[in-house]
Amino acid sequence: MRILVLGQGKTGKLVATIAAERGHGVHVLDAKENAHASALTPPFVAGFDVVIDFTAPEAVVQNMRACLATGAKMVVGTTGWYDKLPDMRALAERKQAGLLYGTNFSIGVQVMFQLAAKMGESLKNAGYKFSIEETHHVTKLDAPSGTAITLATVVETASGYQRVPIESKREGDAPGTHVLVAQSEADKLTLTHESFSRRGFAEGAVRAAEWLSSRTGCYDFQHIYTQI
Ligand SMILES: NC(=O)C1=CN([C@@H]2O[C@H](COP(=O)(O)OP(=O)(O)OC[C@H]3O[C@@H](n4cnc5c(N)ncnc54)[C@H](O)[C@@H]3O)[C@@H](O)[C@H]2O)C=CC1
Ligand SMILES: O=C(O)C1=N[C@H](C(=O)O)C[C@H](O)C1
Numbered sequence: 001m002r003i004l005v006l007g008q009g010k011t012g013k014l015v016a017t018i019a020a021e022r023g024h025g026v027h028v029l030d031a032k033e034n035a036h037a038s039a040l041t042p043p044f045v046a047g048f049d050v051v052i053d054f055t056a057p058e059a060v061v062q063n064m065r066a067c068l069a070t071g072a073k074m075v076v077g078t079t080g081w082y083d084k085l086p087d088m089r090a091l092a093e094r095k096q097a098g099l100l101y102g103t104n105f106s107i108g109v110q111v112m113f114q115l116a117a118k119m120g121e122s123l124k125n126a127g128y129k130f131s132i133e134e135t136h137h138v139t140k141l142d143a144p145s146g147t148a149i150t151l152a153t154v155v156e157t158a159s160g161y162q163r164v165p166i167e168s169k170r171e172g173d174a175p176g177t178h179v180l181v182a183q184s185e186a187d188k189l190t191l192t193h194e195s196f197s198r199r200g201f202a203e204g205a206v207r208a209a210e211w212l213s214s215r216t217g218c219y220d221f222q223h224i225y226t227q228i
Contacts, residue, residue: 003019003209004045004051005028005054006029009055040067042070046072053074061088064099068092069095070095071095073100073215074212089218101221105208109178117154119158123182128189132164133166133179133181134178135169151178175197176201204228
């Protein structure tokens with residue numbers, strides 16, 4: 001496949017490396033070559049099978065508008081834009097484009113979401129209080145992390161708990177740790193996912209791109225990760 005990677009930062013760089021390792025042709029654009037999505041003209045985008053975005057909350061929506069309007073297929077790892085999801089989904093469907101988004105492309109985190117749903121369901125009405133702590137590198141732009149917001153939603157949906165509080169910590173170059181705690185007066189249950197590097201995110205995103213390349217429509221990685 002020919003893959004266009006948007007964002008040559010901490011994650012985008014690794015996505016490009018792993019895509020090349022998996023035999024794909026890769027082109028990467030960073031902010032200076034693509035201010036306000038200026039590089040994403042229809043003929044340019046048509047040269048790629050899938051676009052993968054790991055940029056920033058203020059850039060990703062412009063990138064999505066430009067790519068999806070051409071009917072392109074796009075995997076979006078960037079977080080912090082989900083208030084625009086209904087618009088982006090409608091655009092993808094109208095243009096018969098492909099949009100696959102996820103707050104976390106690590107398979108371990110996807111399994112954590114499933115375990116969190118089980119915790120929420122099994123401990124509801126049993127006197128437990130839920131809370132989440134997330135730790136990331138000091139350059140992260142959004143807080144709470146997209147993953148922590150998904151985790152809270154999963155637990156709230158499964159348990160009927162009103163609002164799961166999230167504490168965000170920023171330390172050094174931490175790639176990403178998420179901890180879900182359920183605590184009662186009698187005991188405490190803790191579920192932790194700790195990324196040792198960004199490799200799990202990048203591999204998941206490239207495999208997601210391979211999956212999306214033969215499809216149109218809008219997908220949440222949570223619902224398709226077992227197929228990649
Ligand atoms: N879904 C997932 O599994 C993961 C999501 N992320 C998310 O991905 C995003 C990027 O994270 P990092 O790589 O840590 O950030 P970073 O700051 O290291 O890299 C972002 C890069 O995007 C570039 N950029 C900004 N505007 C652009 C544009 N219009 N066109 C092309 N490039 C542009 C910047 O110059 C920068 O090099 C964040 O929103 C983060 O939360 C990060 C890791 C995993
Ligand atoms: O910015 C990051 O680094 C990460 N962002 C994602 C998020 O906001 O949840 C995924 C991962 O935790 C790393």
